[in-house]
Amino acid sequence: MSKSRSLWCGILTLVGFQLGMPVESAVAQVTTEVSIEGQVEDEKGVPIPNVSVRIDNQKISTRTDQSGHYILKLKSGKYALRFSFIGFQTKVRNADLTAGSLKGFHAVLQEDRSQLQNVEITGRKERSFKDGGSFSGTKTETRLRDVPQAISYVTKEVMEDQQAFRTIDLLKNVSGMNAFSSYDNDFVIRGFRTSNSLLNGLRNISQGWSSSLLPNIEKMEVIKGPASALFANTDAGGTVNMVTKKPLHENRKSVMLSTGSYNTTRVTGDFTGPIDSSQTFLYRLNLAYQNAGSFRQLQGTEDIVIAPSFSFIPDDKTKVNFELMYSRTNGRLDRGQPTFGEAAGLGQGSLYTTPISFAIGKDNDFLNETTLFSTISIQHKVSDKISLNASYMKSMYKEDLLEHRTSNNYAVDALGNEIPTLMGMRTTRRKTLYNTDNLTLYGVYAFNTGEVSHNLLAGYDFIQSLKPKDNNSAFNARGYRNAANTGAINNYRPANSANYLIVDGMPVPNVPHFDLTNPDYSFSEISEYFSLSEANEFTPTKYYVNGVYLQDQIKWKNLQVLIGLRKEYYVDVLNLDQQEEQKVKESAFLPRFGMVYTPIEALSIYGTYTQSYQPQGLSIISTNADNGGPFEALDGKMLEGGFKMELLEKRLAVNVAVYRIEQDNVLVNALDEDNEDLLRPVSQRATGVETDIYGSLTRNLSILANFSYNKAIITKSAVSSDIGDLMANAPRSQGNIWAKYTFTGLKTKGLGLALGANYVTKRNTLEETLQLPAYALVNAALSYSVNKFKMAVNFNNIFDKTHWMGGYDYNRVFPGTPRNFMTSIGYLF
Incomplete structure (x- = not known):
């Protein structure tokens, strides 16, 4: 026996004598470190990751890993281990570690359907x-x-x-x-x-x-x-x-620091748990700040998010949740990449006439956006069969904007010939405010009629969006200067060239043209332009909907039927509370019918019919002849069928859908040279098939994958050449896969490797002669978790593929981000 151990035994003998304890008992109080480990699974033996394993009455806890395994290092003694996870009943097991470490201390959690x-x-x-x-x-x-x-x-x-x-x-x-x-x-x-x-x-x-x-x-x-x-x-x-994200019954806290391409710096935090010991009050707080540049000229944003939420659960009959979400983004409005116009005769080749970093604007442009949402939701169970539910959301959006942008056309000479490298420009200075109210009330009644069970829902919705007269102003400068140089004319007409200021054989623009071959991003003084806005104010508008609906979810043996009916009353008001006030009132009856058949536990086969409805609002489309209106509401219908499977002990979900959607009265620009605001309706149809896969192939390999084939075409149009054309930005096929493997070996435990790829086929734009090319991208990520730290690095567009996400026409296409990376380190506590 060593001298130090002899000394400790002597001290313990003395302490034991003074306390009246046997010497053996005193020596047993030596604090020996032991461990306890095991597996947490559900009733079917499927491991449950991220289960909270806590020692009762002590601040000692851990979580199960992706394979459901946990380990805790403790001092020898007797403990009560509490296993808890959202959606499962909490389980407490007593463990005796006085004799040493314990292995195979497993726990089986039962699903808690009462939640x-x-x-x-x-x-x-x-x-x-x-x-x-x-x-x-x-x-x-x-x-x-x-x-x-x-x-x-x-x-x-x-x-x-x-x-x-x-x-x-x-x-x-x-x-x-x-x-x-x-x-x-x-x-x-x-x-x-x-x-x-x-x-x-x-x-x-x-x-x-x-x-x-x-x-x-x-x-x-x-x-x-x-x-x-x-x-x-x-x-x-x-x-x-x-x-x-909603509050949780268990304490979870995390902080993440990230940095990456384009001088990106990001900080996020997520904190949740009970406020009191009885878990009557729960909270959650999400915070985020990001300052990021961009591969785009003059672009980049500063973002902030503050989102607290609270849940009050006084008993098993009543639940209340309150949420607040504040977000703010400061940057510039990116209108996309401009390219050489159609007159250049390059077609798709125009995409490559300017770099994808190319943007239009001025150094003093800005876009500051503020959004605020506040929501309260209440559920009260009157009985085991009846519950009443209410949710109300108040939202506010505020915009403060100064932008120099294309006027969606190219410069012309005095004869009206287009110059494909000079873009017509406009300048807008605008402040707007939108307020939205949304109230939904409904009750649910669960009952049986013989062997048939019903879940009957009846409800009422009120939705209102208001753009008030106050706090709304506008400055809108575009077009060409008149001959006296005292004002501006919106469009240039060669036949009336005498009405315009002509210099060097070209009409003088109100806002200087943007030269695609020699861009100028310098500071611009908008007071030098003539505004075309007479009152410099937006007209106040109001939109509101009242809707009532019924829905019954019926179940008999392996068959489920869903029947839904809605009656909606819509009102849109232009020039609100003014002498020129205009109103549009419409109503719609909207049915929904669906069936689900489950021949075996792992498979559900379904079919559905439903309709869509969307009025042509006065705030967008006036009823006067300038637009060609009034127009009928957007009216659509869908037939869909498919199947949904849960495989590999419900770890993997596979969903397949086949559909046909038709929609009438879609408004497109009539391309009238004398009236650029003139619209005309067309009908569209989409038919296709989709597959989505989610979950885990093994305990270590997680996967998300999807594939779609879709034929979306114009079926009716006053212009016969439109019929059969693919709809804008609607690819025939696209797909994606993201797979992550988490290592659990002794030397590689905590290491994660993810690989992904996605592709999109070619797409049309709103410009008949411009098509966006197909593309395929490859992404990857590497992560490592040790103790409570997690580190990760993501590589996106690894092969630096030039691609375009979408686009309108030659002067507005939207390029995707080149090769980039993001690193992060987080701490969980």
């Missing part, structure tokens, strides 16, 4: 690429395989792996979805351009330019096809629903 909600108050249970349920398909929490409609999604785990920061970064992960431009919510879904979006199932009438920020987003859902039967007037191709 199902009608209004989403607390967060989702999964922490993987796969998600099991959704509120957006039926307005109550329903398994995705039981919803008779395709719903694609991207979970926050994919967002974290890909280090995505904006919504536009996620599009490749959704089948049949791509960008029309780089603007907010300007997407193409199943070939149809879409702009409407939801936030937690509430209509978000966004008027912003910048792609939405993701730091407080739990997952992005895409409801494929019309969703009007539940969410008012929506787009025919689909609707995006952003689900925010």
